[in-house]
Amino acid sequence: MAVSISAVVLLGILVFVLIRGGSVRLLPALTCAGFGFFLASTGAAPLITTAIGTVTGWISSI
Structure with a gap:
């Protein structure tokens, strides 16, 4: 959970x-956000996570 929140904050700052x-x-940024939102509800979400x-x-570990 902490990693996903950190990734959201980092990607939000980058955008x-x-x-x-x-x-x-x-x-285009809003389009990519919408794509990510809908991608999260597909079967690919667990694989990406x-x-x-x-x-x-x-x-x-490095």
Whole structure:
């Protein structure tokens, strides 16, 4: 749970910086957020969560 909240905060900050810097416009950012929201309700969500947990576990062991 703590890893997913940290990832959400980190990605939120990254999106904010990209929008403010002009690299990403607001509509494409909202489209990507909507895609992520709907992706979370599919069967791929547990696989993605497991993959992110594995990568963060690997990084923390370094």
